[in-house]
Amino acid sequence: xxxxxxxxxxxxxxxxxxxxxxxxxxxEKHIGSAAIGAITEKEELFSKxxxxxxxxxxxxxxGLTVSLVLLFVVLPQLL
Amino acid sequence: xxxxxxxxKIVLVGTKDTMKEIIDILHSLKIIHIIDFKxxxxxxxxxxxxxxxxxxxxxxxxxxxLLHKFDNKSMNIKTTYIKSEVSRDLEKEIFETENIIKxxxxxxxxxxxxxxxxxxxxxxxxxxxIGIEKKLISSIDxxxxxxxxxxxxKIELKNQMDAIVTQEYVNLLQYEDFLSNEIEKMEAPxxxxxxxxxxxxxxxxxxxxxxxxxxxxxxxxxxxxxIDKVKFSDSEEVPIEFKHPIPVKPFELLIELFEYPKTKxxxxxxxxxxxxxxxxxxxxxxxxxxxxxxxxxxxxxTKFKTEGWKMILGILEYSSLxxxxxxxxxxxxxxxxxxxxxxxxxxxxxxxxxxxxIINFMSIMILSISIxxxxxxxxxxxxxxxxxxxxxxxxxxxxxxxxxxxxxxxxLFAINIYASGPLFYIGSSLLLTSIILxxxxxxxxxxxxxxxxxxxxxxxxxxxxxxxxxxxxxxxINSIVTRVIFPKGGVFILLGYIVLIGGHTGNILLGILxxxxxxxxxxxxxFFTKFYEGGGIKYKPFGT
Numbered sequence: 001x002x003x004x005x006x007x008x009x010x011x012x013x014x015x016x017x018x019x020x021x022x023x024x025x026x027x028e029k030h031i032g033s034a035a036i037g038a039i040t041e042k043e044e045l046f047s048k049x050x051x052x053x054x055x056x057x058x059x060x061x062x063g064l065t066v067s068l069v070l071l072f073v074v075l076p077q078l079l
Numbered sequence: 080x081x082x083x084x085x086x087x088k089i090v091l092v093g094t095k096d097t098m099k100e101i102i103d104i105l106h107s108l109k110i111i112h113i114i115d116f117k118x119x120x121x122x123x124x125x126x127x128x129x130x131x132x133x134x135x136x137x138x139x140x141x142x143x144x145l146l147h148k149f150d151n152k153s154m155n156i157k158t159t160y161i162k163s164e165v166s167r168d169l170e171k172e173i174f175e176t177e178n179i180i181k182x183x184x185x186x187x188x189x190x191x192x193x194x195x196x197x198x199x200x201x202x203x204x205x206x207x208x209i210g211i212e213k214k215l216i217s218s219i220d221x222x223x224x225x226x227x228x229x230x231x232x233k234i235e236l237k238n239q240m241d242a243i244v245t246q247e248y249v250n251l252l253q254y255e256d257f258l259s260n261e262i263e264k265m266e267a268p269x270x271x272x273x274x275x276x277x278x279x280x281x282x283x284x285x286x287x288x289x290x291x292x293x294x295x296x297x298x299x300x301x302x303x304x305x306i307d308k309v310k311f312s313d314s315e316e317v318p319i320e321f322k323h324p325i326p327v328k329p330f331e332l333l334i335e336l337f338e339y340p341k342t343k344x345x346x347x348x349x350x351x352x353x354x355x356x357x358x359x360x361x362x363x364x365x366x367x368x369x370x371x372x373x374x375x376x377x378x379x380x381t382k383f384k385t386e387g388w389k390m391i392l393g394i395l396e397y398s399s400l401x402x403x404x405x406x407x408x409x410x411x412x413x414x415x416x417x418x419x420x421x422x423x424x425x426x427x428x429x430x431x432x433x434x435x436x437i438i439n440f441m442s443i444m445i446l447s448i449s450i451x452x453x454x455x456x457x458x459x460x461x462x463x464x465x466x467x468x469x470x471x472x473x474x475x476x477x478x479x480x481x482x483x484x485x486x487x488x489x490x491l492f493a494i495n496i497y498a499s500g501p502l503f504y505i506g507s508s509l510l511l512t513s514i515i516l517x518x519x520x521x522x523x524x525x526x527x528x529x530x531x532x533x534x535x536x537x538x539x540x541x542x543x544x545x546x547x548x549x550x551x552x553x554x555x556i557n558s559i560v561t562r563v564i565f566p567k568g569g570v571f572i573l574l575g576y577i578v579l580i581g582g583h584t585g586n587i588l589l590g591i592l593x594x595x596x597x598x599x600x601x602x603x604x605x606f607f608t609k610f611y612e613g614g615g616i617k618y619k620p621f622g623t
Contacts, residue, residue, distance in 0.1 A: 051392060051604070058541070061545075064548075
């Protein structure tokens with residue numbers, strides 16, 4: 001039982017990074033193409049487009065944080 | 080209420096016959112920000128442009144297209160305009176230049192293709208014994224032997240053309256400068272108000288320059304032109320000219336990329352000057368990377384001299400200083416643990432490195448969140464001051480004060496975990512008051528914003544995460560090189576150095592970009608949304 005819990009914790013931390021990574025990439029893909037479209041129309045929008053494009057990166061940062069907490073805070077308590 | 084230059088609204092009235100001279104004077108003074116006249120009626124109408132603008136514009140257009148064709152980016156010629164008038168034959172001149180250059184380039188192309196053909200013939204090989212007449216063969220040989228001559232001629236032609244291009248380029252640049260200035264002057268009346276015999280210019284000038292312009296006009300036109308300060312209402316947007324000390328100057332760029340502040344808004348440039356490099360440093364934090372960025376931006380400053388580049392490089396310079404400071408705190412030099420490597424354990428009784436980013440990532444996480452809370456509190460207090468000045472205290476307390484209280488209550492709860500006491504009760508009462516104020520201020524919808532506030536604060540976790548990924552890549556590069564490639568010896572040592580240099584260059588580029596964008600994002604999305612409205616006008620004097 002103990003080992004199963006550990007395995008689940010490790011698996012969860014892996015999934016949190018992978019899933020949020022995909023989510024961020026997917027969101028950025030759409031925003032990025034829209035931003036490029038806007039920039040070709042109006043070049044001054046470059047900075048705004050750049051900033052808008054990195055907005056979904058928050059998702060993967062949360063994922064990374066959750067995974068780090070799982071690995072380095074939750075896991076040691078189980079071992 | 081900011082550190083901006085104080086502006087005065089002025090009205091200049093003159094008789095129409097003085098208009099041309101006045102435009103010349105205003106254009107050379109470069110201090111008046113003209114307000115375009117829009118509402119026409121029977122007595123007041125928009126002025127007509129002076130002279131034949133269309134001819135000038137056409138000339139300018141053809142010059143620009145010609146300049147574009149030259150495409151000489153390497154030539155950095157100062158565009159001081161010494162041309163004081165356009166000669167009548169300018170059009171002809173341009174046309175001729177175009178033709179000469181066309182001729183030259185055609186000749187060069189032709190010679191080039193002949194040389195190519197000769198090479199083709201050469202590649203056939205021996206021409207004897209295939210039944211071609213001897214005479215023909217000897218003439219072909221002649222042709223082949225003349226190849227070096229042709230090549231020399233081609234180079235000579237090219238040099239001649241370059242000389243012409245260089246000479247004409249300067250000439251045309253001066254014309255371009257002169258013409259665009261002239262056109263601006265000619266079209267100036269389109270921004271004025273005119274009546275039958277007079278014209279009126281409305282605009283803004285820096286207050287301290289008012290007396291100068293008044294004196295100049297008085298001396299020249301006596302009573303035929305009057306200029307006066309007029310009162311303006313609070314709702315009018317005054318154009319903004321920043322007046323920051325030199326170190327803060329580059330950070331105006333970040334405001335310009337967003338939006339200019341409104342007249343009665345707090346100008347956040349100084350806050351950005353403090354927090355932007357700090358965030359950048361926390362994220363990148365490496366002595367080696369900091370040094371590389373610092374010296375590259377110093378070097379680039381001597382190469383790129385436009386205003387925009389200067390500002391970007393200035394920002395990078397300050398940010399790299401913070402990067403070095405945080406590099407010392409983290410003890411990182413191109414990803415290596417520098418203090419461990421040098422065998423230094425303590426400096427001034429402090430354990431070195433002070434914070435190891437990888438082992439103590441939890442402390443950096445807490446640091447990031449604390450910085451986030453502080454930064455958002457700063458934004459909310461700016462918002463409070465803005466609302467207090469523009470509306471009233473009640474609105475400020477309801478809309479921003481409630482959030483400030485809310486955050487303070489959470490801080491108290493957090494402290495309560497470590498030191499229990501009456502803090503819990505103070506925190507709860509604060510929380511309750513803040514929620515009540517919130518509901519009064521923004522309705523029940525306001526409660527939803529609690530989550531967005533939380534995600535805003537958690538967003539500052541990127542200060543840790545971006546740094547962790549950057550140092551992660553650096554460590555991977557280092558360990559691949561030192562553990563896998565170097566032990567093999569021989570040629571692999573060289574390969575190892577190539578991987579080290581290439582890898583770290585890539586990582587530095589990534590680090591510059593990622594840290595920059597994310598620091599920017601924290602300001603635009605998390606910080607500015609708490610107080611900043613934007614939409615102000617930039618002070619753009621006539622003649623620049």
